[in-house]
Amino acid sequence: MSVFDGLKFRGISSPIHMLDPRIKFFYVCSIFVVAIIFFELLPLLVLFLFQIPFVILARVQKEWIRSLRGAAFLASIIFGTNILFRFIYAGYTLTASDVEYASAMTLRFIALVESFSIFFLTTSPDHLGLALEKSHIPYEFCFAFTTAVRFVPVLAEEAQTIMDAQKARGLELEKGNFLRRIRNYIPILIPLIISAIRRSLELAEAMEARAWGAIEKRTNLYTLKMKRNDYLLVLVSIAVIIVGIFVKIYVSVPTISNLLGF
Amino acid sequence: MVIVEAKDLTYTYPNAEKPALDDVSFEIQKGEFVILTGPSGCGKTSLCRCLNGLIPHFYQGELKGKIVVNGLNVVDHPIHELAMCVGLVFQNPENQLFALSVEKDVAFGLENLGIPRKEMRERVNWAMETAGIMDLAERAPHELSGGQQQRVAIASIMAMNPEILVLDEPTSFLDPVGAKKIFGVISKLNESLDVTVILIEHRLDLVARYANHVVVMDAGKIILDGEPREVLNSEKTRMLGVGIPKVTRLFQLLEEQKALHSKKVPIMAEEMGELVRGALKA
Numbered sequence: 001m002s003v004f005d006g007l008k009f010r011g012i013s014s015p016i017h018m019l020d021p022r023i024k025f026f027y028v029c030s031i032f033v034v035a036i037i038f039f040e041l042l043p044l045l046v047l048f049l050f051q052i053p054f055v056i057l058a059r060v061q062k063e064w065i066r067s068l069r070g071a072a073f074l075a076s077i078i079f080g081t082n083i084l085f086r087f088i089y090a091g092y093t094l095t096a097s098d099v100e101y102a103s104a105m106t107l108r109f110i111a112l113v114e115s116f117s118i119f120f121l122t123t124s125p126d127h128l129g130l131a132l133e134k135s136h137i138p139y140e141f142c143f144a145f146t147t148a149v150r151f152v153p154v155l156a157e158e159a160q161t162i163m164d165a166q167k168a169r170g171l172e173l174e175k176g177n178f179l180r181r182i183r184n185y186i187p188i189l190i191p192l193i194i195s196a197i198r199r200s201l202e203l204a205e206a207m208e209a210r211a212w213g214a215i216e217k218r219t220n221l222y223t224l225k226m227k228r229n230d231y232l233l234v235l236v237s238i239a240v241i242i243v244g245i246f247v248k249i250y251v252s253v254p255t256i257s258n259l260l261g262f
Numbered sequence: 263m264v265i266v267e268a269k270d271l272t273y274t275y276p277n278a279e280k281p282a283l284d285d286v287s288f289e290i291q292k293g294e295f296v297i298l299t300g301p302s303g304c305g306k307t308s309l310c311r312c313l314n315g316l317i318p319h320f321y322q323g324e325l326k327g328k329i330v331v332n333g334l335n336v337v338d339h340p341i342h343e344l345a346m347c348v349g350l351v352f353q354n355p356e357n358q359l360f361a362l363s364v365e366k367d368v369a370f371g372l373e374n375l376g377i378p379r380k381e382m383r384e385r386v387n388w389a390m391e392t393a394g395i396m397d398l399a400e401r402a403p404h405e406l407s408g409g410q411q412q413r414v415a416i417a418s419i420m421a422m423n424p425e426i427l428v429l430d431e432p433t434s435f436l437d438p439v440g441a442k443k444i445f446g447v448i449s450k451l452n453e454s455l456d457v458t459v460i461l462i463e464h465r466l467d468l469v470a471r472y473a474n475h476v477v478v479m480d481a482g483k484i485i486l487d488g489e490p491r492e493v494l495n496s497e498k499t500r501m502l503g504v505g506i507p508k509v510t511r512l513f514q515l516l517e518e519q520k521a522l523h524s525k526k527v528p529i530m531a532e533e534m535g536e537l538v539r540g541a542l543k544a
């Protein structure tokens with residue numbers, strides 16, 4: 001759960017929150033491109049550090065750290081498997097460069113998580129839905145997306161209530177072996193599903209009552225308008241890609257173990 | 263002017279044995295405040311659904327007879343067209359809000375109708391002002407209390423500027439304070455904008471004062487239909503188990519014992535107070 005907690009939007013206002021979500025997504029893509037073309041630790045480290053000012057500007061440090069902590073488990077798996085493969089591949093020995101390679105792969109993952117979490121932490125789902133709409137994705141999908149986000153807390157609360165009610169009737173969730181434990185959740189899932197179906201029917205009725213589907217071309221209360229900072233971020237993202245590709249082609253990147261003289 | 267007219271309306275849900283509405287006929291005048299009441303399962307919700315076309319367009323089933331709303335024959339017009347003149351507010355406030363902020367939700371109907379942004383902004387602000395939720399504009403629905411959510415639902419319907427506002431037990435999920443606020447908003451709309459209100463409600467103690475027309479249903483039929491004092495004072499209404507105002511019941515008991523008498527049956531506490539004061543003086 002903690003990974004998702006680290007991605008949950010909180011409505012505060014900052015220069016990063018004000019940015020056009022499409023541009024922020026472009027920025028995420030630029031980080032993505034640069035992250036996957038490098039296999040060396042140094043540029044990935046630079047990429048990781050490069051994003052920290054954004055986090056501070058957006059005032060989401062706490063959530064950002066939480067998202068990194070949530071990613072720690074996957075990161076350690078990536079590190080572990082990389083080390084293991086290198087170890088076996090090299091005939092059961094391990095050099096500093098192997099460790100560095102594994103670290104680079106891990107850091108690549110972390111830099112990606114970092115950019116995604118900046119995106120999701122600073123983009124309200126409403127604006128994200130709007131950005132989807134403006135990207136010519138059919139309105140039905142955008143609506144389904146924002147409505148799903150809207151009902152996440154509602155369903156979570158309902159699941160908790162059902163769980164408490166079933167526990168009060170003597171259901172023991174933590175009892176038995178693995179399969180048994182999964183079976184224990186059935187008395188929670190069934191009421192949850194039934195209630196979700198009823199809820200969706202009521203929602204459909206309410207949508208009809210608000211003239212859903214009246215005309216082809218609906219309007220929107222909000223608009224997305226590119227402002228100065230948006231153009232700035234476009235420039236930054238393009239610069240990131242260009243610098244990344246330039247370094248990749250023309251500069252031979254030293255490894256850190258070389259720099260340190262191993 | 264008649265704004266809603268039903269004639270011999272009979273409706274059966276798909277696969278149902280019994281009709282939910284059984285030969286129902288009534289008329290509602292423009293600007294009236296109508297209270298529709300009756301025991302649970304008597305067909306009140308089904309009647310609401312007929313008013314904006316959910317029945318028969320959404321629910322299918324078999325509809326006989328005629329229902330005309332604001333000059334439109336419900337059977338011949340799609341729901342979104344009817345939605346512009348009949349606004350329906352549902353029982354559960356949670357399940358009629360879709361967006362992630364209050365103002366976006368209030369705008370939802372207008373967006374569907376393709377209203378230009380500038381006009382939309384004005385209507386959204388007006389509706390939020392009227393429902394007293396201006397300060398909640400940017401909040402997410404799940405952060406609001408049930409009463410606030412229901413006011414958001416009313417605002418989002420009112421933004422569409424309907425002639426008729428239909429509310430299906432809008433306060434059954436709310437505490438008395440939240441309920442009172444809702445009734446305040448509704449009666450304001452009825453009085454100052456001449457919106458026709460059709461309110462389904464059990465707490466007649468709280469709402470009888472606003473009504474100028476009461477309809478009582480039972481088992482899919484209309485049992486009583488008329489002037490509030492007459493309907494609420496009727497033996498039939500009480501026998502159905504409809505929760506008539508306590509002061510009306512008290513008046514009936516006192517009148518039986520010849521302790522109190524009045525031509526005007528009290529339906530509000532203030533009226534009863536006056537009657538008792540008068541009797542004590544005499």
Ligand SMILES: Nc1ncnc2c1ncn2[C@@H]1O[C@H](COP(=O)(O)OP(=O)(O)O)[C@@H](O)[C@H]1O
Binds near residue numbers: 300
């Ligand atoms: N969606 C439905 N499908 C089938 N039958 C329904 C449906 N909704 C209500 N009914 C039936 O129609 C009758 C009237 O219900 P309803 O209009 O909800 O009454 P009320 O709102 O007065 O409680 C009941 O017998 C109920 O079981």
Ligand SMILES: [Mg+2]
Binds near residue numbers: 306307308430
């Ligand atoms: Mg009902």
